[in-house]
Amino acid sequence: MEYQLENKTTSLRKSACNGCHQQPLSTYDWLCDIPDLAEEGGFVEVQFKNTRKGYYLNSERLELHKGDVxxxxxxxxxxxxxxxxxxxxxxxxxxxxxxxSHNGEPLKVYRIARPGDMEKYHEAKAREYDTMIQSRQISAELNLDMKIGDVEYQGDGNKAIFYYIADERVDFRQLIRVLADTFHIRVEMKQIGARQEAGRIGGIGPCGRQLCCSAWKMNFVSVNTSAARYQDLALNPQKLTGLCAKLKCCLNYEVDAYVEARKKMPSPEITLETKEQTYHYFKADVFRREVVYSTVPNAPVNVTVISARRAFEVISLNKQGIKPESLAFDDKKEPSGKESSDILTDNSLTRFDEALTSRKRRNGRNGSRDNRQGDSRTASDSMQPARRAQGNRTPAREGTPRVEGERRESARERSGDARFSNLRGTERARGMRRDGSERRPPRRNNQQEERKEE
Structure with missing residues (x-):
């Protein structure tokens, strides 16, 4: 059984590794563990430096797996x-x-890389940085308004792709001649945008994670400032722009959710009328469904925060020609709802320790209170026979009859020694429950049996 479980976990790990993200911009292969869907001689996806990818035909029917060079x-x-x-x-x-496909015919996969191919590949890659620095100097000497962001050599070292950024159209025919004569290679110029340059270079974003353009994002969509307005974000260029000096792509991620939530909120163009003054829309919190109104348009003056439900009620009253006394709910009609709390505050690292210590303190106080109550009950029970004896010794009042049981018990206690009363009190404290029921039969004393025989 253990052997079968080990084999099963090993197979699961292999299938997970085949489908996981081994490189940036890689696609999760959720069909990797189904052998019937594997195609021999089909197309394969091949990734080169950074974000460049291509699709090639496996005409030689090689057994290729994810991660093969x-x-x-x-x-x-x-x-x-x-x-x-x-x-x-x-x-x-x-x-x-x-x-x-290239000229109507797809490009093909030749072979799995050999050691000789890898040597040429590493030699070509070692020249990329020096080539980029030198090409920037050449473009500056030719007074070209462009920036060469990256250089990628081909695997055999016979060709290089120069990625550049330019705001306007650039005539780089002279630059191509100079680069070809200087580096003795074939030159290909490819224009990219600022976001594509950030994806090729890579980096860490303000969120602390890898840039989306270098991790998984390949299709870039235009981002407008309206996305920030829908989310009530401050229009601060330093916070809204990324490493590419453009608006962050993540501004578009939650816009659709905010647009749907805005439909359930009152319109910003509607004003609320009360008997005292007029309130204008200032801002809204879609998470708490609260709206902030101000007496001055576009300024936080006499700010009043109400729920979306109350805002719709006031709007319906204004349409009927009724003006309420204030925007807030009445004390009797105000709905009691639980306010949303901060997630980070609730998930504190020490929340379990605090609960444990408070529970220990509470249990300690209860235990000490029970001990004190038990001691007091034992002491009172032990002192009860003595009090009865003292009370029986006092003369009875006139007109109050005495009970026969009390007279017999007092006589027995007066005839016995002091140890009898103490022993009886301790036995009662130990053998009786709190509700008065007997826990175990009481012990009989030898002195008591001798008195009964007499």
């Missing part, structure tokens, strides 16, 4: 890349990215 066809020569996706999902990715 392969040599693929290039124009001219060959290139070295890493397989990031195989199987049925490749066609879906090709359709998503609108893949078009």
């Amino acid at each position: 392969v040599a693929v066809e290039a124009n001219p020569g060959h290139d070295i890349g890493t397989v990031t996706l195989t199987g049925k999902l490749v066609k879906l990715q090709m359709r998503k990215h609108r893949y078009n």
Whole structure:
């Protein structure tokens, strides 16, 4: 049984590793553990430096897996890349990215990379940084309004792609000649945007995580300041812009949810009329469903916070020609709701320790109180026979008859010694429960049996 469980966990780990994210911008292969869907001789997805990807035909029917380094066809020569996706999902990715084959014929996978191919690949990659610095100097000497952001050499070192950023159209024909003569390679110029440059370089965003453009995001959508207005964010350029000096892509992530929530809130164009004054819309909190109104438009003067429900009630009253005395609820009609609390405050790291210490203190106080009550009950029970004896010794009042049981008990206690009363009190404290029921039969004293025999 243990052997079967170990084999099962091993197979699950292998399948999870085949479908996990091994490189940036890789696709999760959720069909990796289904062997019937594997295609031999189909297309595979190959990723090169940073964000560049390509789709190649496995015409040689090689057994390729995710993470294999392969040599693929290039124009001219060959290139070295890493397989990031195989199987049925490749066609879906090709359709998503609108893949078009090169001159009507797809590029092919030559072979799995050999040691000689890897040596040329590492030599070419070692020259990329120096080539980028030198090409920037050449473009500055030619007075070209452009910035070369990255350089990527082909796997065989015969070609290089120069990625540049420019606000306007640039005539770089002279630059291509100079670069080809200087580095003795074929030159390809490719223009990219600021967001694509940030994705190729990479980095850590203000949220503390890897940039979305370098981790998973490939399709860039335009971002407007209206997305910040819908979310009631301060229009501060330093907080709304990312490392690319453009508006953050994450501003679009929650806009749809805010737009749907805004539909259930009162319109900002509607004013609320009361008997005292007129209130204008200032801002809203869609999470708490609260609206802030002010007596002066676009200024926090005499601010009043009410719920969306109350705002709709006042709007309906104003349509009927009725003006309430104030925006707030009446004390009798105000709904009692639990206010939302801060999530970070509730999830404090020491919340369990505080509850444990308070429980211990409470249990300690209850235990000490029970001990004190038990001691007092024992002492009172032990002293009760003596009090009865003292009370029986006092002369009875005139006109009050005495009970026969009390007279017999007092005589017995007077005839016995002092140890008899103490022993009886302790036995009563130990053998009786709080409700008066007997816990175990009482012990009989030898002296008491001798008196009965006499």
